[in-house]
Amino acid sequence: MSTSISTSGADEMAVVAPNLESTAITQASHAPQVEDENMSSDDDVPLKKKTNGAGQKRAGGGGSSSSDDEKPLSKKPRTSTGAAAKKRRIIASDSEESDAGPSVKKELAPTPKTNGASKPRSSNAKKEISYSESDLSEDERPLAKKKATPKGAPVTNGNGKPKSKPKKPVTSESESEPSPSEESSEDEKPLAKKKPAAKPRKSASSAVATPATKKKTTIVKAEVDSDDDEVPLAKGKGAKGKSKVEDKKPIVKKEKKVKEEEEDEDKFKWWEQQEALGDGEVKWTTFEHNAVLFPPPYIPLPKNVKMKYDGVPLTLPPESEEVAGFFGAMIETDHAQDAKFRENFFRDFKGVLEKYPPKEDVKVKTLEKCDFKPMFEHFEREKEKKKAMTKDEKKAIKDAKDKMEAPYLFAMVDGRKEKVGNFRAEPPGLFRGRGEHPKKGTLKHRLRPEDIVLNIGKDAPIPKANIPGNWKGIQHDNTVTWLAHWKENVNGNAKYVFLSAGSSWKGQSDRAKFEKARELIKHVDKIRKDYTEDLKSKVMADRQRATALYFIDRLALRAGNEKGEDEADTVGCCSLRYEHVTLSPPNKVIFDFLGKDSMRFHQEVEVDNQVFKNIKLFKAEPKKKGDDLFDRLTTTLLNKHLNSMMPGLTAKVFRTYNASWTFQQQLKNTPKNGTVAEKIAAYNTANRDVAILCNHQKTVSKGFEASFAKAEDKIRALKYQRMKLRLQLFSLDPKIKKKRPELAEDESDLDEDFFERHETELMEKALDAARKKHEKDNVKLEEEGQSKKGKADLDERLKEIKAEFKELKKERKSKKVEPRKGATDEKLLEQIGKMDERIATARVQLEDRDKLKDVALGTSKINYIDPRLTVAWAKKYDVPLEKLFSKTLREKFPWAEAEADAKWVF
DNA sequence: ACTACAACTTAGAACCGCGGTA
DNA sequence: TACCGCGGTTCTAAGTTGTAGT
Structure with missing residues (x-):
């Protein structure tokens, strides 16, 4: 352990996860203050006060069972037999490299009774509970007061620029569309080049231009589709028109030898530009793309393939057959066994049948009597057939598909070709919500152009959809980066089409993210000092905030926004509830809750004495199961505070910072003279430590x-x-x-x-x-x-x-x-x-x-570990980068490759 | 202040293709 | 020669954060 002792003086603080134990000890020694005494006595008991609708249970509850803790409450708590059981997650039994970051011992032993799955969740609003005066002086008032800081100041976005952007709801309004004129004019140059000076001016003007000009967003009715949409990406803006997918670029300085090289030079190296590009309001001046690709229409099954109801084969119209098929294809999966999933599916299926009933005069009343097997078997046969096809046949199909997709692959941004990410309109199907999502199994409708709003350059041709229909709307908002957007029917959530991870937009913000995390290095000592101090604050809200921050910093918890009743019951730091945290004297805290994606977080952690006391206080009467642990804290409050400590700082930055920092520390264990394989093993071990820190899991594969x-x-x-x-x-x-x-x-x-x-x-x-x-x-x-x-x-x-x-x-x-x-x-x-x-x-x-077996390395590699660490390490230890980064990862991080040498440090 | 919305990042599951292999 | 385990890729769900509207 403690590889960390090394290095600089900054260490003690800078090192992630200074071992909690040691911290605890130091802390313990000083400062028993009045209120501390109190606390241990009665006073852990705040005054009882309003309780509001606390006890309110969540419906589905499914939890059935909080019964045994052994159970992975996370995934499919399905009653079902082996299958589900096999998938269970196992809590890592030891962390061996104890040093790994915010060191936490993974717990070995089973635990108390808390159970993350237990349902009772109080209403969304934070309830306020009063705490005894003896403990905390002022602060009867909850979230309100304090925070002297940026009171009167206008809302700014860290750059001091007002960040306003009244957005028009997407209506079918016709347009009025005034003038982003100045922009387009001065803007021949790619965004890149702009002098910094230009930025403020611009955003200022646009912000001011307000109502009249209604910024650069315009939405027009979609009736278009008439004019020149035959020409997709090409035209508009003369010069740039030419880089069509296939043609090679004539221009550019010297002629290149190899084709690949050519393409390479063709790429926009935004990281070589002098000024930051990403932080402006305006993201583009010209923007062309082909919108989304809709999936082919439903093709009815052969006549002999029918689902049966109560033994009777049903002849379904395509509309209902399609829906039956969605379920039929899944009957062997866990989803199809899930009660909620079945319930929701069947409700929607019945609805569809209502409108599109079977030919036979049969009333479909229960799902149990539905037999989808014939459909399932048909699908299986089709799969077999597909697999059995010859190479040529497969190739022919693939070629056809590629051709179909070709126009959607790229967009033109300021004359540059950029790869589009998810250009396919999501096909209809059954919503696969994770965990105990109340809506899982619900039918997701087929999208039509009428559902979709495009964001595209003003002068760009309006693309024509590959199925009949008109777009819901067209807008030209150059402050955002999405190409298309729609609202999904199941949860009413917005979906977007963006450029791919390798695009310059994504690359720039990705780099900015890591730079911000590095910036945190400079502030983290002070921040830690402050929150350690605040753990003892007399102001309840501050004390809660400090405690939460302690967890976010040491355990890499997520911020934890409030969630709605119609979503899975999962939490993050700020939304932790009474039942998610258990105390184990003298100084251990046991966390057991479901986090993002309903992944279980189950750890026993040694904490500072003061933290222990605080939790005890936060859990004291009259709080009970279902109540918020941090009832005076919200993510907004927390982030506001963080922002005051360092501009741009938010809770999630800690995860990035801690992950990359930990990785860097762990890489120091690389055997200098090992074989490449040994070095890679060391790299992977470091990666794994980060994944564990971030609680990135995967289901144990069934064959494992x-x-x-x-x-x-x-x-x-x-x-x-x-x-x-x-x-x-x-x-x-x-x-x-x-x-x-x-x-x-x-x-x-x-x-x-x-x-x-x-x-x-x-x-x-x-x-x-x-x-x-x-x-x-x-x-x-x-x-x-x-x-x-x-x-x-x-x-x-x-x-x-x-x-x-x-x-x-x-x-x-x-x-x-x-x-x-x-x-x-x-x-x-x-x-x-x-x-x-x-x-x-x-x-x-x-x-x-x-x-x-149950740790997923990918997520941390893709999102949390500064890629420059990998590049630097590869150079330093002479390991080929392609052994560490897949092709897509290399495409995602070209800037890191260009920027980091062997000596680069986070 | 509080809610709703907008836009973007992060996440595990599902799917796919490839190389090893029984 | 099909199978199979696995890494990589795709898909889309589920988060965070900031702003607008009330």
């Missing part, structure tokens, strides 16, 4: 258990071989037992049960091989015109084999193994040594696999 067991047996098989070698050695040279007593020890892990199994297996294999050989020989003999060997011959051979194995078994039992011919002490010893090595590496691999 089996394949793990198999791998264990393989190791045992190696040990078995080793044993045989040893015994040979002893027969050859009995004295060696004395000289090398360690060799006399039996292999671990091998029991009678295994021997039986293994030997039988080996024998079966040998027998099989003999039979095959027999057949093969006969074929050969026949070809050569000779007479075949008879069955007796084979039987004879089989008998021999069986006898051999009997002998083997006897040898094993008697522990006397006849040395094979040519065996010598030296050779055997060498073989044993080799075997030891193989066993050891296999063991290590297996353990690694076990540790990673």
Whole structure:
């Protein structure tokens, strides 16, 4: 542990996760203040006061069971049998590298009764609860007062620029559209070049231009689609028109040799520009794209494929058949077993059937009587067919698809070609909400152009949809980066089409994110000092905020906004409730709750004494299950405070900062002289530590258990071989037992049960091989015109084999193994040594696999770890970058590759 | 202040294709 | 020669943050 002690003086604070234990100790020593005393006494009990509608239960509750803690409340609490059980997540049993970051011991032991799944959730509003005066002086008033800071100041966005942008709701209004004129004029130059001076001026003017000009957003009715939309990306803005997908660029300075190089130079290297580009209001001046690609219309199933109801095949109109098919395709998944999912699906299915009933006069009343198997089997057959297609057929299909998609792949931004991300309109289907989402199973409607609003350059041609219909609206807002947007029917959430992760827009903001996290390094000492102080604040709101911040910093919790009743009940720091945190004296806190995506966060953590006391206080009477732990705190308040400590600082920055910092620290364990594989292993270990810190999980794949067991047996098989070698050695040279007593020890892990199994297996294999050989020989003999060997011959051979194995078994039992011919002490010893090595590496691999089975490395690599750390590390240790970053990742982080050398530090 | 909305980042599951292999 | 495990990619759900409207 503590790789961290090293380095600078900044250490103590800067190092992430200064071990909580030590902190606790130091803290404990000083400052017992009046209120502390009080606290331990009565006073943990704030005055009882209003309680409001606290107890209110959430409906579905599903929790059924808070019953046993062993249960992964997270995923599919489904009652169902094996399948669900197998998927269960396992809490890491130890953290070994204790040092990893905000060190927290993963808990080993089961825990108290709290259960993240327990439902009672009070109403959304923060309830206010009063705390006793003895404890906290002022502050009867909850969230209101204090915060002397930016009182009168206008709302700014950190740059001091007013950030206003009254947005017009998307109406079908016709437009009025005045003039972003000045912009377009002065703007021939790509955004990049702008002098900084230009920025303020612009945004100022646009902000001022207010109502009349209604900024740069205009929304027009979609009736367009008439004019020149044949020409997609091309035209508009003369010059730029030419870079069509396929054509090569003529211009540019010198002629390049290789094509690839050409493309390369073609890419916009925004990071080489002098000024920051991303932080302006205006994101583009010209913007062309082809909007979204709608999925093909529904194709009815063959006539002979029908779902059955109560045994009767139903002839469904395409509209209802499609919906039946959505479910039919899923009947073997966990979703289809889920009560809520079924309920919601069936409600919507019935609705559709109402409008599009089956030909037969059958009333569909219960889902139980629906038999989708014929549909399911049909889909399976189709899949098979697809798989069985020849290469050429597959290729033909792929080519057709590529051609269809080609126009959507890229957008033109200020004359540059940029890759579009999710250009496909989401197809209809059943909503797959995570965890106990109350809406899961709900039918997601098919999108039409009428649902979709486009954001596109003023002079750009309006793209034509690939299915009939007119866009819901067109706007030209150059302060945002989305291409298209719609509202999804299930939850009413907005969906957007953006450029891809490799685009300059995304790249710039990504880089800015990491730069902000690095900026935090400079402030974190002070921030930690402050919140440590505030843990003792007399102002309840401050004390809660400090405590929350402590968790966000040390445990990398998310901010935790309030959520609605019609979403899964998950929480983050600020929304933690009474039941999510349990105290375990003297100074441990046990967290057990469902976080984003309903992933369980279950950790036992040692905390500062003051934090312990605070939690006790926050949980004191009259608070109860369902109440907010931090009843005086919201994410807004927290972020406001953070922003006052460092411009632009918000809760999520801590996650980025802690993740990257931890990674950097852990990378110091890289073996300087190791092989590439060893170095990569060290890299992955560091990555894993970060993933654990951030609680990034994945479901254990269903085959895992089996394949793990198999791998264990393989190791045992190696040990078995080793044993045989040893015994040979002893027969050859009995004295060696004395000289090398360690060799006399039996292999671990091998029991009678295994021997039986293994030997039988080996024998079966040998027998099989003999039979095959027999057949093969006969074929050969026949070809050569000779007479075949008879069955007796084979039987004879089989008998021999069986006898051999009997002998083997006897040898094993008697522990006397006849040395094979040519065996010598030296050779055997060498073989044993080799075997030891193989066993050891296999063991290590297996353990690694076990540790990673429920940890997802990708998310932290993609979102939290500054890519420049990877680039620098690769350079420093001479490991090819492509071993660390996949193609897409490299496309996402070109700026890191360009920027970081071997010495770069976070 | 509080809610609703808008825009963007973060997230695990599902899907897909590839190379090893029984 | 199909199977299978796995990493990479795609998909879209679920967060955070900031602003606007009331």
